[in-house]
Amino acid sequence: MVTTIIHNTTDDEFSVNGGNAGIYRHITNLAAGMECEVDHKPSATYRDYVLVIVEDGLKLFISPEHILQFDKISVMKKNEGGYEIKGRDRPPRGLLNTIKGLFRF
Numbered sequence: 001m002v003t004t005i006i007h008n009t010t011d012d013e014f015s016v017n018g019g020n021a022g023i024y025r026h027i028t029n030l031a032a033g034m035e036c037e038v039d040h041k042p043s044a045t046y047r048d049y050v051l052v053i054v055e056d057g058l059k060l061f062i063s064p065e066h067i068l069q070f071d072k073i074s075v076m077k078k079n080e081g082g083y084e085i086k087g088r089d090r091p092p093r094g095l096l097n098t099i100k101g102l103f104r105f
Contacts, residue, residue, distance in 0.1 A: 002042055005072045006051070006062075007035045010083070014051040014060075014075065024050055040067040051075060053083075060085065 008014055008030045016036060017024035028036050030051070038049060042064075049062040060083055066073060070087030078084050 002040045002068060004038050004040065004067045004070060005035050006030065006038055007072060007074045008032060009074050009076050011077075013054040015054055016049065016051055018047055018049045020047050029054070038067065040064060042068060058083070 006016065011032045013032060014030040016027045016030050016038070018027055018038070019025055027038065027049075030036050040047065047064055049067070051060040051062065052058070053060075060075065062073060062085065066085070066087060069089060071090045072088040074086050074088075076084055076086060
């Protein structure tokens with residue numbers, strides 16, 4: 001299971017939904033300034049996530065690749081209007097990276 005935090009930096013409320021083939025289930029509502037965790041099973045059938053702005057129904061899609069690559073995704077308003085997402089890469093994993101962290105070269 002992979003967990004990603006979604007942070008709403010806007011003044012709008014989002015409905016967070018997960019699913020595929022256009023069929024989504026409601027996960028939670030994400031109020032302005034709040035965060036929620038999304039658990040994703042990488043071995044599951046292709047699953048994407050959609051954030052729906054509660055007030056006007058505009059949709060933002062988050063792919064499973066985003067969930068796997070980023071440990072935190074921030075939703076922001078663009079200056080010219082609209083929305084964008086920015087992700088923070090997951091820290092490297094594995095034995096070599098653990099060993100590198102123990103010693104200074």
